[in-house]
Amino acid sequence: MAEHLVIRVPKTPRSSFNPHRALSKNVLLQNQVMHFAHVEQKLPPEERTGIDVASIQTEGQAAEYIRRITQKLHMPAKS
Numbered sequence: 001m002a003e004h005l006v007i008r009v010p011k012t013p014r015s016s017f018n019p020h021r022a023l024s025k026n027v028l029l030q031n032q033v034m035h036f037a038h039v040e041q042k043l044p045p046e047e048r049t050g051i052d053v054a055s056i057q058t059e060g061q062a063a064e065y066i067r068r069i070t071q072k073l074h075m076p077a078k079s
């Protein structure tokens with residue numbers, strides 16, 4: 001029987017996320033915000049957040065915006 005390879009993933013340090021840290025210091029998160037903004041534009045107008053992504057300045061604001069869009073994407077389809 002094949003042997004299973006176990007890959008250990010270290011815990012993410014608490015310092016990885018700082019809700020007050022400037023978004024300008026996190027290019028990955030900036031790109032995720034832009035990606036979610038693009039996805040949001042494909043939602044029906046009544047489902048959009050109305051958030052101007054240019055106003056997102058901190059990691060915490062970015063996380064909240066991404067959470068809101070993700071929540072909308074996981075909502076059951078209306079019949």
